[in-house]
Amino acid sequence: RKEVEQDPGPFNVPEGATVAFNCTYSNSASQSFFWYRQDCRKEPKLLMSVYSSGNEDGRFTAQLNRASQYISLLIRDSKLSDSATYLCVVNGAWGKFQFGAGTQVVVTP
Amino acid sequence: EPEVTQTPSHQVTQMGQEVILRCVPISNHLYFYWYRQILGQKVEFLVSFYNNEISEKSEIFDDQFSVERPDGSNFTLKIRSTKLEDSAMYFCASNPGQDLLGGYEQYFGPGTRLTVT
Numbered sequence: 001r002k003e004v005e006q007d008p009g010p011f012n013v014p015e016g017a018t019v020a021f022n023c024t025y026s027n028s029a030s031q032s033f034f035w036y037r038q039d040c041r042k043e044p045k046l047l048m049s050v051y052s053s054g055n056e057d058g059r060f061t062a063q064l065n066r067a068s069q070y071i072s073l074l075i076r077d078s079k080l081s082d083s084a085t086y087l088c089v090v091n092g093a094w095g096k097f098q099f100g101a102g103t104q105v106v107v108t109p
Numbered sequence: 110e111p112e113v114t115q116t117p118s119h120q121v122t123q124m125g126q127e128v129i130l131r132c133v134p135i136s137n138h139l140y141f142y143w144y145r146q147i148l149g150q151k152v153e154f155l156v157s158f159y160n161n162e163i164s165e166k167s168e169i170f171d172d173q174f175s176v177e178r179p180d181g182s183n184f185t186l187k188i189r190s191t192k193l194e195d196s197a198m199y200f201c202a203s204n205p206g207q208d209l210l211g212g213y214e215q216y217f218g219p220g221t222r223l224t225v226t
Contacts, residue, residue: 042219044152099151
């Protein structure tokens, strides 16, 4: 089983719509979780950390389900600029980031 | 806003040659990392570095790889004898703190695209 798994997509989303996707992780001892976005051939950029209670940042909402070992990201009111690959990141001990392969989101006019 | 910088943006080298990829982490950060991303694949952890020594490394980071912080600002990744399969984007990252739980976000540089011919 892969350490961090994501649906590769693409998720084709009309502008203004809502899209949500999950990421599962295999290490039950994992403590820290993040969503990064990556544009084509660019560096990963931090979107948000994921907290146990769930958290929201504008149009983005992240949830953590420890029992089922998954995290989720929901994007409301999608913008064209939200088109990107969203990377699920699970942080191991001493900063060893484990990346998922990414979920591609394509927002269409 | 402070950012991680990397040079060069693109490096082309012949198989068997040594390359040094350079990074300048954010100035008050103490923990430094290298990752690589082969085209079309996921980002992979290579090594973490703190207090002038390696704290974690992956199975990818074999004897051909080394890291160094030669001065107060630069952080380098050296590949001694490059192979075709070393062709990838190499990202440097840094953060101000770290602990056993790994709770700190990392900030990534723009990457160096390494092409081995």
